[in-house]
Amino acid sequence: MAFLLNYEGVDKEGNSLAGKPKGMEQILHERGLLAALKQKHGNKLVAVCSDCKKSQAARDAALAEARAKWDEIEGSGVGALNTRGVDTDEADSLRSNDCCMQQVLSLEKDFQEEKPLLQLIIERAGHKCIFLPKFHCELNPIEMMWGQAKQREHY
Numbered sequence: 001m002a003f004l005l006n007y008e009g010v011d012k013e014g015n016s017l018a019g020k021p022k023g024m025e026q027i028l029h030e031r032g033l034l035a036a037l038k039q040k041h042g043n044k045l046v047a048v049c050s051d052c053k054k055s056q057a058a059r060d061a062a063l064a065e066a067r068a069k070w071d072e073i074e075g076s077g078v079g080a081l082n083t084r085g086v087d088t089d090e091a092d093s094l095r096s097n098d099c100c101m102q103q104v105l106s107l108e109k110d111f112q113e114e115k116p117l118l119q120l121i122i123e124r125a126g127h128k129c130i131f132l133p134k135f136h137c138e139l140n141p142i143e144m145m146w147g148q149a150k151q152r153e154h155y
Contacts, residue, residue, distance in 0.1 A: 001027060024101040033104055040098060049100035066135065 007018045028034040122129040137143045
């Protein structure tokens with residue numbers, strides 16, 4: 001989300017904001033959500049609270065653990081990567097809906113329905129984009145085809 005090209009507002013240094021990306025605070029203000037957030041937290045607004053940072057850190061740790069495990073077993077003949085991820089869904093559901101600006105925006109319908117750029121590019125080219133669960137190769141049909149192709153090469 002960016003300011004319109006004919007936007008006449010300026011930043012603190014006097015530079016034009018036309019065409020520049022909007023910040024979280026501006027988006028919340030435009031949607032009428034900033035006043036409620038300020039009322040609850042006072043004028044001290046937090047972009048990303050410590051709970052949200054911890055939740056993201058847990059996701060990052062799970063990803064790092066999975067990568068380390070993959071590096072450890074790579075080449076050992078193990079077919080599927082069986083990792084123990086950190087389940088942050090429960091922690092995410094217990095967190096307040098208005099703990100920080102990031103959390104409030106993430107709950108907005110248009111932010112939740114936003115498609116990844118890769119998916120948009122694929123769909124614009126006329127193809128379907130289906131994201132499969134990570135580390136579950138048994139759910140990916142191409143893995144079955146690769147398995148059959150590899151078996152045929154040995155004969």
